[in-house]
Amino acid sequence: MNKKVILQDLGLKDYKETWDYQEQLFQETLDIKIKNRREEANLETPNHFVLVEHPHVFTLGKTGDFSNLLVDEKQLERKGAKFYKTNRGGDITYHGPGQIVGYPILDLDNFFTDIHKYLRLLEEMVILTLSEYGITAERSEGETGVWLDVGTPFARKICAMGVRASRWVTMHGFALNVNADLGFFDLMIPCGIKDKAVTSLNLELGKKEVDVAEVKQKLLRHFQGLFEAEMVKEKTSV
Template identity: 40%
Template sequence: MLPLVPENVEWRSETGRVGYREALDRMTERNRAIAEGTADEMVWLLEHPPVYTAGTSADGAELLDPRFEVVEAGRGGRYTYHGPGQRVGYVMLDLKERGRDVRCFVHALEGWVIATLADIGVESRRSDGRIGIWTRDIDGGEAKIGAIGVRVRRWVTMHGFSVNLAPDLSHFAGIVPCGIEEFGVTSLERLGIDLAPEAFDEALRARFGDFLGALEGKACALP
């Protein structure tokens, strides 16, 4: 039996790819409806065709090779790559009901991803001064395995996180990911873990209650 998700939160896992612009439009509409009280909160897990997305702090000098479409995302942060083999989680929650603390939301979101990765055998962590989820790569160096980027409108969250399951890592070379050029990116596949998107989604779902508990308790961290 799948772990329980509250009735007022829709959990949707896509099996096909969803274009980034389409996803952004649908997420924006859902954000509006949640804020107006006409739709449930939502966690939406999916995969995009290759795309570079620009956050509100994006620096054009960090777009090195625009080999894919570039879309302004409206979230915080700089340039990010999304594509096949990467699992993206869009988290649309009403913070009016969950503490009105954006910093706590971001911290709890990071903790959710870190705890999920630990459950599947990957030790990861936050890093002071560097956005994202970091782990030890096969060469012993530090590398990013997950990205975090959010936006909050009318106290309803948008965007969320992405985790590299088995993407083509060469696609990240078209940008300076999140403005950090001193460190590389890695994936579960590169670390020797073969995990289907559906299995990753189930691992996330198993930790969802902990994530909500951290957020609603304003602990801003997971056990």
């Protein structure tokens, strides 16, 4: 099993361009798996972890409800935001500057074939990272992602998740609010969940800004530990 994970940090990158790149990596891995099965080959499948920040964008999962977007196209344009309907799971979410977005494109045959476990480990990666900042984060039953003060009137989400998988190959991933402009979340019903707030790490710490590079390092360290993986940095190619 190949537990090496190729890491790329794309910096600030358009959502659609990044989605297309994900699809390319995803399809390349699927093609290898299909070849292995049809031709009884034994080619190694790659694993990727793409980090990125997006300009303001709203995305809707394949089973999401469009009515959870509370503004029309013209209003989005005035806000400098785009909208895409995607092929991931989950409902509507927002991406923007100050948010760490991670897209693991993994062949789970290299790790474990369990999507539930995969999501829980991604959540655990974020929970462990936030604990290093003195923040107690947790899961909310039936609501994928990472939350604070679950079960109280102050419950709020700090990290959203939505993935797609085919033949145990994953794409899409998580979005952790670090220095996010929370005003954009008022333009939708986040993840289709009413009456629950959204927060960001800098707000929770009472800081104007948190070091994003430092948060990335912590996330990747915990990812490697949880998935027993080895990160290999690769120069950006998109």
